[in-house]
Amino acid sequence: MNERVPPETLPETLMRQPVRPAPNLLPPDHPAVRTGRVGVLLMNLGTPEGTSYWPMRRYLKEFLSDRRVIEVPRLIWWPLLNLIILTKRPGPKGRDYASIWNNERDEGPLKTITRGQCEKLQAAMGDAVVVDWAMRYGKPEVSLRIQALLDQGCDRILLVPLYPQYAAATSATACDQAFKALMQMRWQPTVRVSPPYHDDPVYIEAMAQSIREGLAKLDFEPEVILTSFHGVPKSYLLKGDPYHCQCLKTGRLIREAMGYTPERMRVTFQSRFGNEEWLKPYTDETVQALAKSGVKRMAIVAPGFSADCLETLEELDGENRHYFEENGGEKYAFIPCLNDSDLGMRVIENVVRRELQGWI
Numbered sequence: 228m229n230e231r232v233p234p235e236t237l238p239e240t241l242m243r244q245p246v247r248p249a250p251n252l253l254p255p256d257h258p259a260v261r262t263g264r265v266g267v268l269l270m271n272l273g274t275p276e277g278t279s280y281w282p283m284r285r286y287l288k289e290f291l292s293d294r295r296v297i298e299v300p301r302l303i304w305w306p307l308l309n310l311i312i313l314t315k316r317p318g319p320k321g322r323d324y325a326s327i328w329n330n331e332r333d334e335g336p337l338k339t340i341t342r343g344q345c346e347k348l349q350a351a352m353g354d355a356v357v358v359d360w361a362m363r364y365g366k367p368e369v370s371l372r373i374q375a376l377l378d379q380g381c382d383r384i385l386l387v388p389l390y391p392q393y394a395a396a397t398s399a400t401a402c403d404q405a406f407k408a409l410m411q412m413r414w415q416p417t418v419r420v421s422p423p424y425h426d427d428p429v430y431i432e433a434m435a436q437s438i439r440e441g442l443a444k445l446d447f448e449p450e451v452i453l454t455s456f457h458g459v460p461k462s463y464l465l466k467g468d469p470y471h472c473q474c475l476k477t478g479r480l481i482r483e484a485m486g487y488t489p490e491r492m493r494v495t496f497q498s499r500f501g502n503e504e505w506l507k508p509y510t511d512e513t514v515q516a517l518a519k520s521g522v523k524r525m526a527i528v529a530p531g532f533s534a535d536c537l538e539t540l541e542e543l544d545g546e547n548r549h550y551f552e553e554n555g556g557e558k559y560a561f562i563p564c565l566n567d568s569d570l571g572m573r574v575i576e577n578v579v580r581r582e583l584q585g586w587i
Contacts, residue, residue: 265356266381270401273364274335278325283317295400327540340534343567355587370408383417389533393423394470421582425473429577433570435484441562449526454478456531458496458505518554528562
């Protein structure tokens with residue numbers, strides 16, 4: 228009787244060999260197929276292709292048409308979006324983007340930084356994997372980058388949504404886009420999705436160290452430090468989205484790592500729009516209230532963003548700085564995101580290596 232050979236008795240190199248038909252068994256018209264490699268796809272939110280009216284309109288339409296982002300019934304939202312928002316918003320938002328635009332590359336900073344994260348991760352991982360990057364909205368498109376990985380022989384792909392905290396409007400919609408691409412493929416790759424890392428010790432320590440380094444560069448000591456996260460409507464929390472709880476845990480763990488009291492380091496939520504109630508406390512209202520109460524020195528950090536973008540550079544470092552100073556504040560500092568710094572890459576590489584166990 229033939230018995231199955233236990234895997235542990237096989238040479239490790241043999242176990243790693245990709246299974247391919249013997250070349251002499253392939254018919255002459257068989258298409259060329261590359262297999263046996265592992266791919267990693269970093270995914271972030273997105274950025275417009277330009278700051279003028281039409282690029283901004285296209286970007287806003289794609290973003291605000293996503294039902295993961297806007298859960299208002301279509302019958303109400305469609306005319307509001309197409310007849311009002313997409314008529315009025317591209318101009319002002321384009322000016323906001325222009326204020327932070329990377330003119331050297333003619334692109335938004337989120338695209339510049341995500342590309343840098345991809346290149347540095349590839350250098351760190353070496354030939355073990357093929358690393359690529361994509362944006363949920365705009366370019367490079369998720370579907371095209373998955374196909375690019377397949378073309379390089381990646382029949383196993385790790386999807387990495389670059390959001391420390393999970394939200395349906397961020398992590399889930401990035402995966403939706405990837406799954407839509409897979410639905411069109413005859414030969415799908417095997418796929419893994421990295422989980423949120425809101426309480427990962429490597430991430431928490433990187434954030435704490437980044438804050439320490441940022442504070443050391445200031446010529447003042449902040450009385451209050453805000454950890455500002457992107458907001459979502461409160462209704463999303465009530466429907467079961469874990470985002471709010473994960474943000475609060477991240478804020479608490481960073482505060483404990485810094486050794487601060489809850490009064491010294493506080494959690495707030497930014498970037499709300501519309502009339503619906505969003506997660507509170509609101510960042511802009513908190514900044515104004517602190518200044519009016521007599522706080523003269525404050526700093527702000529954005530642990531929910533893996534890369535600086537419009538919401539950090541224009542909203543936190545610009546708009547909220549004005550709110551603070553206009554209401555009596557004197558010293559204000561925004562501490563940059565982890566980006567593609569050594570600390571930031573330590574976090575991303577830690578997540579990727581952990582989730583690739585068994586593949587490499």
